[in-house]
Amino acid sequence: DVKVTQSSRYLVKRTGEKVFLECVQDMDHENMFWYRQDPGLGLRLIYFSYDVKMKEKGDIPEGYSVSREKKERFSLILESASTNQTSMYLCASSRGETSYEQYFGPGTRLTVT
Amino acid sequence: AQKITQTQPGMFVQEKEAVTLDCTYDTSDPSYGLFWYKQPSSGEMIFLIYQGSYDQQNATEGRYSLNFQKARKSANLVISASQLGDSAMYFCAMRGTTGANNLFFGTGTRLTVIP
Numbered sequence: 001d002v003k004v005t006q007s008s009r010y011l012v013k014r015t016g017e018k019v020f021l022e023c024v025q026d027m028d029h030e031n032m033f034w035y036r037q038d039p040g041l042g043l044r045l046i047y048f049s050y051d052v053k054m055k056e057k058g059d060i061p062e063g064y065s066v067s068r069e070k071k072e073r074f075s076l077i078l079e080s081a082s083t084n085q086t087s088m089y090l091c092a093s094s095r096g097e098t099s100y101e102q103y104f105g106p107g108t109r110l111t112v113t
Numbered sequence: 114a115q116k117i118t119q120t121q122p123g124m125f126v127q128e129k130e131a132v133t134l135d136c137t138y139d140t141s142d143p144s145y146g147l148f149w150y151k152q153p154s155s156g157e158m159i160f161l162i163y164q165g166s167y168d169q170q171n172a173t174e175g176r177y178s179l180n181f182q183k184a185r186k187s188a189n190l191v192i193s194a195s196q197l198g199d200s201a202m203y204f205c206a207m208r209g210t211t212g213a214n215n216l217f218f219g220t221g222t223r224l225t226v227i228p
Contacts, residue, residue: 031214045217058215100148
């Protein structure tokens with residue numbers, strides 16, 4: 001059974017804190033993605049990675065960075081959390097160029113106070 | 114630029130009836146793919162169905178079918194024989210053109226099935 005896991009379902013952080021969101025997939029997928037989901041806006045792509053140590057900016061990368069040191073793990077980093085980063089964060093993975101389906105994790109609901 | 118539009122913020126359907134969720138898209142790429150995902154209240158995104166731009170026939174997966182009208186740039190999801198468990202958010206998405214095939218999502222439609 002395919003599996004994408006995220007380190008936390010719920011997270012509360014203070015403004016200015018450094019925040020790490022972890023995502024792990026056990027399907028040996030090449031591609032991994034971070035989205036944020038906000039009501040009325042759907043899902044928006046923050047960053048994605050198509051290989052270890054490779055990363056590409058998505059539509060809304062400002063205020064975020066990512067790290068992919070191992071194939072199965074993709075981390076999203078909020079260098080200095082702000083209240084406008086309160087959101088649901090979803091991680092996904094997909095096999096490669098010829099496989100389009102993305103498998104999603106359960107999401108992390110982050111609240112920045 | 115690629116864009117997905119879902120104009121129905123919310124829909125209601127009677128149990129056992131069929132329902133159509135609308136999705137229109139815009140792209141200049143001749144090769145593209147369209148997806149529908151379901152998001153129950155638990156939050157996880159569940160893949161439902163995929164349609165490639167060159168596919169000759171409309172995609173079907175069990176009770177789900179995709180009404181693909183290329184000239185109108187629409188990719189509506191049809192759910193037949195609705196069940197209470199179909200109550201969820203539904204997102205239409207389009208495959209991007211990068212090597213990683215990232216997705217562009219619409220804003221979603223909340224479907225409520227009435228007993």
